[in-house]
Amino acid sequence: MFGVESVNDVAAYCGFIGAILDREVEAAEIRALRPDKLEAAPLFVRQAHRLGLEGVVLAIDNDGAKILHEAHDPGPIPECRHCSLRKVAKIEVVRSWPRPALPPLGFVFGVPVQTIETWLLLARGHPFSGDPHAVGRDSAGRRMLKKWLYDSEEPSSETMQRIATEVTSMVDATALATTSRSFAHFAEQVRAELAPS
DSSP states (O other), X not given: XXXXXXXXXXXXXHHHHXXXXXXXXXXXXXXXXXXXXXXXXXXXXXXXXXXXXXXXXXXXXXXXXXXXXXXXXXXXXTTOHHHHHHHHHTHHHHHTSOOTTSOOOEEEEEOOSSOHHHHHHXXXXXXXXXXXXXXXXXXXXXXXXXXXXXXXXXXXXXXXXXXXXXXXXXXOHHHHHHHOHHHHHHHXXXXXXXXXX
C-alpha cells in the first residue's frame, strides 16, 4: 500500500523500490497522505494488515523542514517529518498483530529532501549548481524543481507519471544513495522491510 501526497508519486516510488530490490513493484492500494493530515497514516497501516499486503510505504516531501532525519541523533524529534510520520503511523501496534501464514508487514517511510522531484532529478543526472538539497526549501524552489524535471511548473498528471517511470526505469539506486542521504535512508528501509527473507 502506498500512502503518498499524490497518485503521481506512486510511479516514482514503485520505480525506486523496484530498482533497489531489482524486481517489478506494483501499487496494490493507493491512499492520499497529506503532510497536514498525517492522522490518516494509522488507518492505512491497519488496512494494509487486514488486506494481507506485503508492505506499506508512507511518504511525504520534506518541503524545507529544517530538521532532517538523516542528520539528527537517534530518537524521535518532533520537528523531523520522518519521525512525525513514523510516530503517528503507530506501526508497533500493527506489528504486534498476528499474520498467520504471512510474513511480517513491512514499513517504509519516505521523506525526500526536499521533494520527490529532487530524487528524480539526481537520478537523471541534473547538473545542480551547489547543494541539490538546498533547492526546494520554499514554494518558489519547489516550482523550479518541477520546471527542471517536467519542463513545467504545473505539469499534467500524465507527464509526471511518464517522466517518473522513465527516470526510475534507468536509475542506479546505489549511485543515487551516494548523492542523497535521504534516498540512502529510504533504500536501507526498503531492503530491511520489503526484501524477501
